[in-house]
Amino acid sequence: xxxxxxxxxxxxxxxxxxxxxxxxxxxxxxxxxxxxxxxxxxxxxxxxxxxxxxxxxxxxxxxxxxxxxxxxxxxxxxxxxxxxxxxxxxxxxxxxxxxxxxxxxxxxxxxxxxxxxxxxxxxxxxxxxxxxxxxxxxxxxx
Numbered sequence: 001x002x003x004x005x006x007x008x009x010x011x012x013x014x015x016x017x018x019x020x021x022x023x024x025x026x027x028x029x030x031x032x033x034x035x036x037x038x039x040x041x042x043x044x045x046x047x048x049x050x051x052x053x054x055x056x057x058x059x060x061x062x063x064x065x066x067x068x069x070x071x072x073x074x075x076x077x078x079x080x081x082x083x084x085x086x087x088x089x090x091x092x093x094x095x096x097x098x099x100x101x102x103x104x105x106x107x108x109x110x111x112x113x114x115x116x117x118x119x120x121x122x123x124x125x126x127x128x129x130x131x132x133x134x135x136x137x138x139x140x141x142x
Contacts, residue, residue: 019109032065036074040099045088056136
């Protein structure tokens, strides 16, 4: 059992390292890139609270990323029409260009796996979803 756990830890660690295909020389951090992709690819207006919920992180982390992206000219905070205390995170033209240039590369690993695994890709995603749910529930119980 110990060998199986060790092998599992090594396999997950290697998968995560191999899946971190990030474009070299990005002008922003990978977490900020993830936030920009989420904002640009989501159909509805995104707030900091929505982003924190989506990424399963605390709002101060998103606030720091928003501040950094705003300072670098990738995001604008637009006051919400429905809730004057809230802001909509709006990508700038500069952000949209960056996301379009890098989005395909960010999905390249998943595309390769889907092609090579065939029907097993669905099983992989289902098991990852199940594992994420277990880990999130455990994190909430801490």
